[in-house]
Amino acid sequence: MEENNPIIESGDEGRRNFLKKLGIFAGVGVAAAAGAVYVASDYEEKKNPEGKKVRVLTADGQLVEVPESELQKIEQEELDIEDELQRRGREGIAGKSWVMVIDLAKCRNARMCIAACQAAHQLRPEQYHINTLVMKDSEHSAPYYMPKPCYHCDNPPCVKVCPVNATFKRQDGIVLIDNLRCIGCRFCVAACPYSARIFNWFEPRDSEKYKDQPYDVELNVPQKKGTISKCLFSADRLRKGELPYCVSSCPNGVYWFGDMNEDVVVNGTTKEAARFSQLIKDNGGYTYLEELGTKPRVYYLPPKNRIFPAPGEEQVSSHS
Amino acid sequence: MDNHLSLEESRQKLTQIENDLIRPLKSHNGFEMWVLFLLLLLILGFYAYYLQLRDGLGVTALRDYVQWGMYISNFVFFVATSLIGMLITSVLGLLRIPWITPLTRIAETIALAFAMFAGIVIIIDMGRPDRFPYLFLHGRLQSPILWDVTVVTTYVIISMLLLLIPMIPDAAILRRRMTDAPKWQQAIYKFLSANWIAVPEQYALIKKSIRVLAILIIPTALAIHTVTSWLFASTLRVGWDSTIFGPYFVSGAFVSGVAVVIIAMYFFRNNYKLHNYITDAHFNRMGQLLVLMCFIYLYFNLNEYFVPAYKMRKAEGHHLEALFTGNWAGIFWATQLGGLLIPMLLLIFKPFRKPLPAFIISVFVLVGAWFKRLLIVVPTQQHPYLPIQNVPENFITYKPTGVEIMLTILPMVGVLIVITIIAKLFPIVPIWETAHEQGVDESVIK
Numbered sequence: 001m002e003e004n005n006p007i008i009e010s011g012d013e014g015r016r017n018f019l020k021k022l023g024i025f026a027g028v029g030v031a032a033a034a035g036a037v038y039v040a041s042d043y044e045e046k047k048n049p050e051g052k053k054v055r056v057l058t059a060d061g062q063l064v065e066v067p068e069s070e071l072q073k074i075e076q077e078e079l080d081i082e083d084e085l086q087r088r089g090r091e092g093i094a095g096k097s098w099v100m101v102i103d104l105a106k107c108r109n110a111r112m113c114i115a116a117c118q119a120a121h122q123l124r125p126e127q128y129h130i131n132t133l134v135m136k137d138s139e140h141s142a143p144y145y146m147p148k149p150c151y152h153c154d155n156p157p158c159v160k161v162c163p164v165n166a167t168f169k170r171q172d173g174i175v176l177i178d179n180l181r182c183i184g185c186r187f188c189v190a191a192c193p194y195s196a197r198i199f200n201w202f203e204p205r206d207s208e209k210y211k212d213q214p215y216d217v218e219l220n221v222p223q224k225k226g227t228i229s230k231c232l233f234s235a236d237r238l239r240k241g242e243l244p245y246c247v248s249s250c251p252n253g254v255y256w257f258g259d260m261n262e263d264v265v266v267n268g269t270t271k272e273a274a275r276f277s278q279l280i281k282d283n284g285g286y287t288y289l290e291e292l293g294t295k296p297r298v299y300y301l302p303p304k305n306r307i308f309p310a311p312g313e314e315q316v317s318s319h320s
Numbered sequence: 321m322d323n324h325l326s327l328e329e330s331r332q333k334l335t336q337i338e339n340d341l342i343r344p345l346k347s348h349n350g351f352e353m354w355v356l357f358l359l360l361l362l363i364l365g366f367y368a369y370y371l372q373l374r375d376g377l378g379v380t381a382l383r384d385y386v387q388w389g390m391y392i393s394n395f396v397f398f399v400a401t402s403l404i405g406m407l408i409t410s411v412l413g414l415l416r417i418p419w420i421t422p423l424t425r426i427a428e429t430i431a432l433a434f435a436m437f438a439g440i441v442i443i444i445d446m447g448r449p450d451r452f453p454y455l456f457l458h459g460r461l462q463s464p465i466l467w468d469v470t471v472v473t474t475y476v477i478i479s480m481l482l483l484l485i486p487m488i489p490d491a492a493i494l495r496r497r498m499t500d501a502p503k504w505q506q507a508i509y510k511f512l513s514a515n516w517i518a519v520p521e522q523y524a525l526i527k528k529s530i531r532v533l534a535i536l537i538i539p540t541a542l543a544i545h546t547v548t549s550w551l552f553a554s555t556l557r558v559g560w561d562s563t564i565f566g567p568y569f570v571s572g573a574f575v576s577g578v579a580v581v582i583i584a585m586y587f588f589r590n591n592y593k594l595h596n597y598i599t600d601a602h603f604n605r606m607g608q609l610l611v612l613m614c615f616i617y618l619y620f621n622l623n624e625y626f627v628p629a630y631k632m633r634k635a636e637g638h639h640l641e642a643l644f645t646g647n648w649a650g651i652f653w654a655t656q657l658g659g660l661l662i663p664m665l666l667l668i669f670k671p672f673r674k675p676l677p678a679f680i681i682s683v684f685v686l687v688g689a690w691f692k693r694l695l696i697v698v699p700t701q702q703h704p705y706l707p708i709q710n711v712p713e714n715f716i717t718y719k720p721t722g723v724e725i726m727l728t729i730l731p732m733v734g735v736l737i738v739i740t741i742i743a744k745l746f747p748i749v750p751i752w753e754t755a756h757e758q759g760v761d762e763s764v765i766k
C-alpha cells in the first residue's frame with residue numbers, strides 16, 4: 001500500500017449526499033430558533049437578485065419572503081440572542097455523531113490547521129485548540145507529527161468534574177464550553193488526560209474589539225478572561241454544513257471529518273468521501289490512550305509509509 | 321473527683337486561675353506592633369489581589385500546564401491543618417485523655433481559622449471569583465468540588481460550635497470579670513454566656529452537646545480531607561491517580577496539625593506566661609503524638625512513592641525521576657528528610673520533646689508540610705501523557721511570582737488575625753475546664 005487508503009463511496013454521490021444532509025440539519029437547527037428573525041437574517045440571510053426581497057426563516061420554521069425595506073433587526077437585548085445561541089449550542093444537532101480521523105502518514109507539520117483555528121477562535125499564538133506535536137513512542141521507534149485537538153471523549157473526564165455544568169456533552173458527541181458559566185476553577189484542565197484545555201490567563205486577544213459581539217457557545221467567542229477554552233469541533237461550522245476550520249485548511253489531506261451515524265467521513269483537502277468504518281478497518285485506525293477509558297471521538301491512522309520526511313531527531317522532546 | 325475542694329477553697333482556686341488566664345487579655349505588650357504588622361501584610365495582600373483581578377490569573381506563574389500551583393497547594397495545606405481540631409477535641413477527648421484540657425481551645429481556634437480561610441484560598445484561585453454563587457445556583461453533585469464546598473462548610477459550622485459551646489461558662493466568667501472592657505466586648509460576653517448560672521442541668525446540656533459535636537466532627541473532618549484528596553485522585557493524571565490518596569492526605573494532615581498546635585502552645589505559653597497551664601508535660605505528650613503521626617505519614621509516603629518507583633511505568637517514571645533526582649529533588653528530599661524523617665527520629669528522644677526543641681522541630685515539620693503539598697500538586701502537571709510542545713518556556717517551568725506569593729501569604733495572615741482576635745477576646749486555655757480538673761466545685765464556676 002502506498003498510503004492510508006480512503007474508500008471512495010460510489011463516486012461523487014456519497015459526498016453530495018453527505019453535504020446535502022449537513023445542509024438540511026443546519027437548516028433545521030436554525031428553523032428551531034426562537035427570535036429567529038434576527039438570528040436568521042444575521043446568519044442565513046439570502047438576498048434576491050433585485051435586492052428588494054429577502055428570505056428569512058420564522059420562529060416556527062416557515063421560509064418567507066419579506067421586502068428588504070421592511071426588514072429591520074429586532075432590537076432585542078443581546079442576552080436574548082445569547083440565550084438562543086446558548087440553547088441550540090447546548091442541545092447540539094440532532095441525529096449526528098461527529099467523528100474525526102487524522103491520518104498521521106500525511107502530516108508534515110504545515111500548521112495551517114492551527115493558524116485557521118486560532119484565527120477563528122480569537123486565540124493568542126501560544127493558545128492551542130489544536131496543536132501538532134512531535135511524537136516518538138519509544139527509543140527505537142520513528143518520530144512522527146501528531147495533530148492533537150480535543151478528542152471529544154464519549155466518557156469525558158473533564159465534563160464529569162465541572163462543578164457548574166459549564167462544560168458539557170451534546171447529543172451529537174461534541175464537548176463544549178460555556179464561558180458565561182465557567183467559574184475558572186480549572187478542574188477540567190486537571191482532569192483532561194490529553195492536555196486539550198487552555199485557560200484565558202489574561203484579557204483575550206482582541207477582547208476590546210469583540211466585546212459587543214454576542215457570545216456564541218459553538219464558537220466560544222468572544223473569549224473571556226478567567227475562563228476555559230478548547231477545541232469545539234467547529235460546532236458553528238457544522239451547523240452551517242461546513243467542515244471544521246482545521247479540517248478544511250489542511251493542505252495535505254490529513255483530516256477526515258463526518259458523521260458516525262451515516263458512517264461517512266469527508267476529507268478536508270480532497271473533499272472525497274469515505275466510509276468511516278472501512279477507513280478505520282483498512283488502515284488500523286486507533287484512538288489515543290484508549291486504555292484510560294475516555295472513549296475518544298478522534299481516530300488516528302498510523303504513520304506508516306509516510307509521504308513526507310519524518311521530523312528531525314533534534315526536534316524531538318519527549319516527556320520531561 | 322477525689323481532689324474535690326470545699327466551696328471556699330474552690331472560690332479561691334477559681335479566682336487564681338481566672339487571674340492567670342484573663343491577664344493576657346488585658347495586657348497589650350507588643351500587641352499593637354503585632355496588629356500593625358498583620359495589617360500591613362493584609363494591605364499588601366489586598367493590593368496583590370487587586371492586580372490579579374485587574375490583569376487576570378496570568379499575573380501568577382500558572383499557565384496551561386502547571387495550572388494549579390501555590391494557591392491549590394495552600395488550599396490543601398489549610399484543609400489539612402484544620403483537621404487538628406478533630407484529632408484533639410474529638411478523638412483524644414472522646415478517649416478521655418486527661419492532658420488535652422488546656423489544648424482544646426487552641427486546637428479548635430486553629431481548626432476554625434484554617435477551615436474558614438480554606439474557602440478564601442479557593443476563591444483566590446478562581447478565574448471568575450464573581451461567579452462564586454454559581455456553585456450554589458448551578459452546582460452539579462457529581463463534581464468533587466461540590467462535595468468539598470459542602471463538607472468544608474459543615475466543618476466550619478461544627479468547629480465554630482465546638483469553639484463556642486465550651487466557651488459559655490468562660491463567657492459568663494468574663495462577663496463578671498471584664499467590667500472595664502468596651503461595651504461591644506461586654507455585649508459579646510453577655511451573648512455568648514447564654515444565661516449561664518452553673519446549675520447541673522446546664523452542665524449536663526453543655527457536656528452532651530460537646531459530646532455530640534465531637535462525634536459528628538469525626539466523619540466530617542475525615543470527609544473534608546478525603547474529598548480534598550479526591551480533587552486529585554479522581555483524575556487520570558500520573559502522580560494523582562492513586563487509590564490511597566484519602567488516608568495519605570488525612571495522615572499528612574495530622575502531622576501539620578500537631579506541629580501547628582505545638583508552635584501555638586509555645587507561643588502562648590511564653591507570651592501569655594502560661595507556664596503553669598501549658599507545661600513541659602504537654603510538650604512531651606504532643607511530641608509523642610507528633611512522632612506517631614509522622615510515622616503513619618511516612619508509612620503512606622513509602623506506599624505512595626516506593627511502590628510506583630519499583631515498577632517505573634513509563635509516564636510515572638518521568639514524574640518520579642523529577643522528584644527523586646530531577647528538578648524537584650532538592651525540595652523533595654528536604655521535605656521528606658528535614659520535614660518528616662529527621663524530626664520524627666529526634667522527637668523519639670525525650671530531651672527533644674522539651675518546649676524549645678519541640679517548637680523548633682515543629683517549625684521544620686510545618687514548613688515541610690507546606691512544601692509537601694506543593695510537591696503533590698505541581699510536578700504531576702509537568703508530566704502529562706502528551707509532550708508539552710510549541711509553548712513558551714514559562715508554560716513548563718513554574719516559578720511563582722511576587723503577586724502569587726503575596727496571595728499565598730494573605731490567607732495565612734487572615735488565619736493569624738482570626739487567632740489573634742479570639743485569643744484577645746477569650747482565654748486561650750479554658751478556665752472552667754481547667755478549674756474543674758483541679759477540683760473546683762462546679763457550682764461556683766459562673
Ligand code: SF4
Nearest residue numbers: 150151152153158192
Ligand atoms: S480530550 Fe480532554 S477536554 Fe476533550 S473531551 Fe476528552 S477529556 Fe475533555
Ligand code: SF4
Nearest residue numbers: 162182183185186188
Ligand atoms: S474551569 Fe470552568 S469549565 Fe472547567 S471545570 Fe471549572 S467551571 Fe467547569
